[in-house]
Amino acid sequence: MDPDASGRVKFHNFLRVLRLKACPLSVEIFDFLDVERSGSITFKQFLYGSAYIMTLPLFRQACERAFTECLVGENDYLIKQELGDTIRLAIPDLNENEISWLFNLFDSDSDERASKDDFVSCLRRYPLLIALFSQNLLHKDLTTENGNSMLKEFV
Structure with a gap:
């Protein structure tokens, strides 16, 4: 800063x-x-x-769930397009450069793919960014075993 x-x-x-x-x-x-x-x-x-x-007790779970919800297809990694599509649910008017800047935060090894480890590692460095995925998490059925809303506990 x-x-x-x-x-x-x-x-x-x-x-x-x-x-x-x-x-x-x-x-x-x-x-x-x-x-x-x-x-x-x-x-x-x-x-x-x-x-x-x-x-927060559910931070790790929220990070893992956010990663899973971003995935499209059978890959176990995110590409820039997938991350961008998800983030645009929270910030609709991001342009391609802004998506690229954010993707670079998540792609720690610069291989044009963000693995689950890359993704979670980024959210540990910048935990406030979990908010980017709240919109996506809100649209999913996020319940724990006892039926409590995972998102309510997290937020």
Whole structure:
């Protein structure tokens, strides 16, 4: 992040770090971190918010489910098109360059494919990005064995 002289990051710089664009979802993510409602966040708030998401009991399951829901066909990896189609459910007006930037975060070994390990590893580094898949997860029947909504527990 690129903080100002006071050590704070405004919304547009936050978007650059996560390679997002301004939209209702990115505003919601930023507002989650901006606990002071000051219109800017500190690196500490960013870290605490990220750590909080990672400690939620169903974070790992949500990451794995998000990967599975992105897959098309019999492959065990994602290509840029599949990831883009899924992310566009959350941010419809992403262009191809923006999809490529996001895909590069998920494709840690730059082989033009994002394996499950690549995908989960990216979400561990940037846990706030799990929100990109919330729209897709909402449309699926995500229930645990006792019938509780997995998404409700996660969010």
